Amino acid sequence: MRGSDADNTIILADRNDGAGTVRPARVRSRAAMEQRILAAAAAVFSEAGFDAATTAAIAERAALPKANIHYYFRTKELLYQKVVADVLESWIERMDFFTPEADPATALRSYIHAKVTSARCYPIESRVFANEMLHGAPYLRRFLGRKLRDRVDEIDAVFAAWAKDGKIAADVDAHFLMFTLWAATQTYADFGVQVSAVLGKDKLADADYERAAQQLTALVLRGCGLR
């Protein structure tokens, strides 16, 4: 899914067993093939969205005949669901910085840095997610209303505890702060073209992402009364 490391899982097993039988040079496991297709699918879905993506384009990017895509994933829809589910998994994991014991400034700094790094390293995943949201989240609605909502409510409780201890400004609503953090970090993946264009660059450099994280961190820390 991430980048092109799927090929690494192809096992090279060109050895003789001593009895004259030679094993095939390349054993492609089912899992390896699925990963290869999933990586290609994620890239195509991220550029086109579900409806506009074609199995032909996915096949071409995976360097496979179209029929093979349908052999491993019966329908385009099942393939899409798997791609989206994988993206989600890596998405919710990164909210574990906000715990009652944590220092608010450190937590916010770490979270922003992690999210901007995500946008830089995994823009495809971010865009798959953005496409799904933009089209009304038909496959994610349930998740959003349950798991994500619960997680944000927990974070809200942490912020309330911090505010009670005078560790953070009392008028910060964690829900809306999260909306702002998600939007402001993911924009460097989803709207990368716009950012590049306004900065007058062909492509964003590592330094640009660093500056983005630093500027957003400064804004948010001061904005939460932490400086």
Add this chain to the structure above:
Amino acid sequence: MRGSDADNTIILADRNDGAGTVRPARVRSRAAMEQRILAAAAAVFSEAGFDAATTAAIAERAALPKANIHYYFRTKELLYQKVVADVLESWIERMDFFTPEADPATALRSYIHAKVTSARCYPIESRVFANEMLHGAPYLRRFLGRKLRDRVDEIDAVFAAWAKDGKIAADVDAHFLMFTLWAATQTYADFGVQVSAVLGKDKLADADYERAAQQLTALVLRGCGLR
């Protein structure tokens, strides 16, 4: 384009000129028909993106036979370009709050309020724009690198002047502040499903948008050292 007020431009002209000739009951001007199609097209493009949108869906939403769409706009691409151009026009207009004479806090407050109101009242336009960005901005690249970039550079100069006069924190980079403001306001249109789900509501109410604007304003004003 905005909502369904296109029908208002149909002129009712059922009057007798006194010489016995009766004018047709409803004169649909070409401009009125184009507006009606553009409104339907914007809605469909905003939900599906260019590739996945179909002229059949646009025709259905405009309550017209499919062929009429092609009569008024020769190709789907020309229709899309017109929709995007219209969206842009209303987009860049709203950045006129940042002038050297303005008070920084007032300018930021007004801009955020205007952008959140935009997200609430014109989500279709916001999503058309988001789709275009997400797919690499094939039709807007030139505009982004010129007109928008120039405008942001001007705003950057205004911020520099404000900082020089001690009116605002000196370490705020207006480019990155703009990226944050755009993302954090447009998210209430583009990712409205996510926001609703996390807040546990079916649909966002006016009060939610008000709170979004208020929370973001507080964060940004403090973040820029204005409180």
Add this chain to the structure above:
DNA sequence: GTCTATAGAGTGATAGAC
């Protein structure tokens, strides 16, 4: 100007040879 009917290209999915 309006609309039906259809051409011609492309879509997701599958049958069946290898």
Add this chain to the structure above:
DNA sequence: GTCTATCACTCTATAGAC
């Protein structure tokens, strides 16, 4: 497991009757 050939369907766009 792999891949070619093809089906049934949908797409944009247009021809031509009204």
